[in-house]
Amino acid sequence: MDFRSWFWPITFKKYLVLFSIAYIIAGIVASNFYFHWIDKSLAITRSYMLPVLIISVCAEPLIIMIILPLAKIPDIPKEQIDLIMNREDIDLEVGANENRKELEGPFETALVIPCHDTDEAAIRTTLESAFPHFRPQDIFIVDNGRSKYPKHPTCNFRAYLRTIHPDIVYIWSPIGSKNAAQLVGTLAAKDYKYIMTVDDDVCIPKNFCPPTEMINDKFKAVAYPLKAMDADCNVPLWLVAWQDVEYRLSGLSKLVEDRLCGVQFPHGAGWFVEREAFLTLMLHHHPMDFIAEDCNAGLGLSRMGKGIRFDARSYLATEVPTTFFGPGLNWWKQRQKSWEMGRHGRTFAFIRQLLFSLPARKTPQGIFWHKLTYLYLICTNVIDWLRIPTVVALGRTADWWRNAILLMLFSALPPLVYKYIKCRRRPDLQPRFWACLTYPWYKLIYVIVAIFGAIRCVGFYFGGHQRPLTIQQMLKRKDERCFWLDPRFETNPAWLADEGEAQQARMSTETTLSTHNNPDENEVNIMNIS
Numbered sequence: 001m002d003f004r005s006w007f008w009p010i011t012f013k014k015y016l017v018l019f020s021i022a023y024i025i026a027g028i029v030a031s032n033f034y035f036h037w038i039d040k041s042l043a044i045t046r047s048y049m050l051p052v053l054i055i056s057v058c059a060e061p062l063i064i065m066i067i068l069p070l071a072k073i074p075d076i077p078k079e080q081i082d083l084i085m086n087r088e089d090i091d092l093e094v095g096a097n098e099n100r101k102e103l104e105g106p107f108e109t110a111l112v113i114p115c116h117d118t119d120e121a122a123i124r125t126t127l128e129s130a131f132p133h134f135r136p137q138d139i140f141i142v143d144n145g146r147s148k149y150p151k152h153p154t155c156n157f158r159a160y161l162r163t164i165h166p167d168i169v170y171i172w173s174p175i176g177s178k179n180a181a182q183l184v185g186t187l188a189a190k191d192y193k194y195i196m197t198v199d200d201d202v203c204i205p206k207n208f209c210p211p212t213e214m215i216n217d218k219f220k221a222v223a224y225p226l227k228a229m230d231a232d233c234n235v236p237l238w239l240v241a242w243q244d245v246e247y248r249l250s251g252l253s254k255l256v257e258d259r260l261c262g263v264q265f266p267h268g269a270g271w272f273v274e275r276e277a278f279l280t281l282m283l284h285h286h287p288m289d290f291i292a293e294d295c296n297a298g299l300g301l302s303r304m305g306k307g308i309r310f311d312a313r314s315y316l317a318t319e320v321p322t323t324f325f326g327p328g329l330n331w332w333k334q335r336q337k338s339w340e341m342g343r344h345g346r347t348f349a350f351i352r353q354l355l356f357s358l359p360a361r362k363t364p365q366g367i368f369w370h371k372l373t374y375l376y377l378i379c380t381n382v383i384d385w386l387r388i389p390t391v392v393a394l395g396r397t398a399d400w401w402r403n404a405i406l407l408m409l410f411s412a413l414p415p416l417v418y419k420y421i422k423c424r425r426r427p428d429l430q431p432r433f434w435a436c437l438t439y440p441w442y443k444l445i446y447v448i449v450a451i452f453g454a455i456r457c458v459g460f461y462f463g464g465h466q467r468p469l470t471i472q473q474m475l476k477r478k479d480e481r482c483f484w485l486d487p488r489f490e491t492n493p494a495w496l497a498d499e500g501e502a503q504q505a506r507m508s509t510e511t512t513l514s515t516h517n518n519p520d521e522n523e524v525n526i527m528n529i530s
Helices: 012-035 037-047 049-070 078-085 094-099 120-130 157-164 178-188 239-260 275-285 293-303 331-345 347-356 364-394 398-422 433-437 439-464 471-476 495-529
Strands: 109-115 139-144 169-173 194-198 219-223 226-229 270-274 307-310 316-319
Touching: 012 037, 012 439, 037 049, 037 364, 049 239, 049 364, 049 398, 109 120, 109 178, 120 139, 120 157, 139 157, 139 178, 157 169, 169 178, 169 495, 178 194, 178 275, 178 293, 194 275, 219 275, 226 239, 239 307, 239 364, 239 398, 239 433, 239 439, 270 275, 275 293, 275 471, 293 307, 293 347, 331 364, 331 439, 347 364, 364 439, 398 433, 398 439, 433 439
Parallel strands: 109 139, 109 194, 139 169, 219 307, 226 316
Antiparallel strands: 194 270, 219 270
């Protein structure tokens, strides 16, 4: 862990939180010095070793085993399963554009893809998966960063997209926010009724069909299950396959939510939304914070009094980290610095939802499951903190490790039941056998990252994390980055990118002229010297 961001740069809020933590630690040490309550607590914990282990190790798989009978995985035609399962070679040549079948309307859905410093191969794979379902002019790629004009570390990204198809709509957003980029793309897609938004490393499913029938007055969005893959669209053992199991089980819980009360949060990798509801969400109810942005989206829709459905007829395949600690976005960095820190950072929001909110489907069973879901989310955060003294109290005995490992093996049961019973008619949703069987080892590793994520949440997130301005705050301050307010945006959403291209062309021309003029100037200078 890199602790430098905890202390630098110096801010009042950051050091107020750090000093508060120091006072709490000092209070614990001082009170223990006089009352010896820590030793007494550890002794009590040791006397209840088995119940403590069951709660800390088996809580999640037990909940999943309860969820399994309640979840109903929809059947799809055999032809669609064959289409999904039979891998087809993706023709990456531009000439493949000519072989695409003509799409039939109505064209009510726009595909919005926010991206930043995107890998060329990844975006090409994403676009090739989208072309069977979206016309190029229906695809809005919103490149974003913290500069006025586009910058890319390896190429002219807009020119590269033109080589894929010239009709793809490219937009540059200077805000440097995924959610702001989604807003910009949605504003630009003014002739569409629905928005499908995915990350730049997500593949649209081969059997994708806009789930417009799920949208009504109560439900304004549709979430999808996820499949984990590497950059080559494969699911290798072990880390990628473990994440695939994790995503599949997460989708299982959303299936039950969809049946009873409505899905609490979409997956951040992609979801389907009614355009007007999406605009209201992003303009008024989303904090624009990339940390836990999927949680923030679900909480925002809840504040709007709207819900989310779940469509398990297809899934989104998303690229995941392939190394624990390797270069780039590795698994540890993604989970500890973002996902787990964000989950703990939303604890008070979960408490508010538990106490003061109601689901979109306000039936007795819907309200009960809604409250149970948030109670479980709060309990998982509490359990992460309880694991620290549990390991300290019990981790020094061989009996504890033996019992912990034996109980940990129970985590293999839910994914195996999911694979062979729940998904027996849906092979496209089945994870790999060896990944299911060895899943307990992944959960053991995850305990470590969850604890460190909780610690980082308290040590850094509450005091040091710089939250971005909301859209309303930006509008109130008349922030120049709100470039969609410019009249040119109405007819040309890419006007800022056009300005950047024109500026780059001028600079290139000036450089060329300067290069040509320099030899003559040098020659004149030499003649004057002689």
